[in-house]
Amino acid sequence: MPTLLVTASPHRDEALGNRLARQIAARKGGDLLVRDLAAEPLPPLTVDYARALTLRDPLPRSNATLELSERLIEELESTDRLIIATPMHNFGMPAALKLWVDYVLRIHRTFAPTPQGKVGLLAARPTLVIVSSGGFHRAGESKQPNFLTPHLEAVLSTLGIRAPEFVYLEGLVGRRATPEAMIAEAVAVLGDAWY
Numbered sequence: 001m002p003t004l005l006v007t008a009s010p011h012r013d014e015a016l017g018n019r020l021a022r023q024i025a026a027r028k029g030g031d032l033l034v035r036d037l038a039a040e041p042l043p044p045l046t047v048d049y050a051r052a053l054t055l056r057d058p059l060p061r062s063n064a065t066l067e068l069s070e071r072l073i074e075e076l077e078s079t080d081r082l083i084i085a086t087p088m089h090n091f092g093m094p095a096a097l098k099l100w101v102d103y104v105l106r107i108h109r110t111f112a113p114t115p116q117g118k119v120g121l122l123a124a125r126p127t128l129v130i131v132s133s134g135g136f137h138r139a140g141e142s143k144q145p146n147f148l149t150p151h152l153e154a155v156l157s158t159l160g161i162r163a164p165e166f167v168y169l170e171g172l173v174g175r176r177a178t179p180e181a182m183i184a185e186a187v188a189v190l191g192d193a194w195y
């Protein structure tokens, strides 16, 4: 069962979320396809891409941005399991991950508009989202809002990927524990499907 790992941390391999994601992927086995959005940043959207998505008749000329969108969607279509490891930036997803969303959540391609709302066209799959944050955002310890979880849940469900599991690595700035202890804490709350 091939896994797609999408990572968005500027800390790259040093990011705790990336370490945990790779640990989980290694345990699951199978091929691993990595889309590292920090190592290989996606280019900004072009006017041709915006027009192709919003005009009734897509532009006939070659559209490099649309081709990149196709490649990123094919990465989702050629894998059966999805892991996203992302930091929280300013209460939401980092710009690099948002740009990936703008390439893969595409009208008439990965979702269909219907009178009942947007319907996802990708196959359902087990999906895990690892969210790292400098501070705390969950009930009890919460000192800030978390727009990342509801936003990404809406994006994934519009793609056709429902009920993703979220796991949180919180308080990473001024760490209260060793990286190993924090990973163990996150693993302890993961469902059996993942660990």
Ligand SMILES: Cc1cc2nc3c(=O)[nH]c(=O)nc-3n(C[C@H](O)[C@H](O)[C@H](O)COP(=O)(O)O)c2cc1C
Residues within 6 Å of the ligand: 009, 010, 011, 012, 014, 015, 016, 017, 018, 086, 087, 088, 089, 090, 091, 092, 132, 133, 134, 135, 136, 144, 172, 173
């Ligand atoms: C631009 C930027 C914005 C950030 N915004 C938040 C935030 O809103 N809330 C928070 O708890 N941490 C915030 N942080 C801290 C990161 O979430 C924290 O450093 C986390 O460890 C990053 O995870 P990573 O190691 O996977 O990159 C921010 C960091 C950066 C660089």
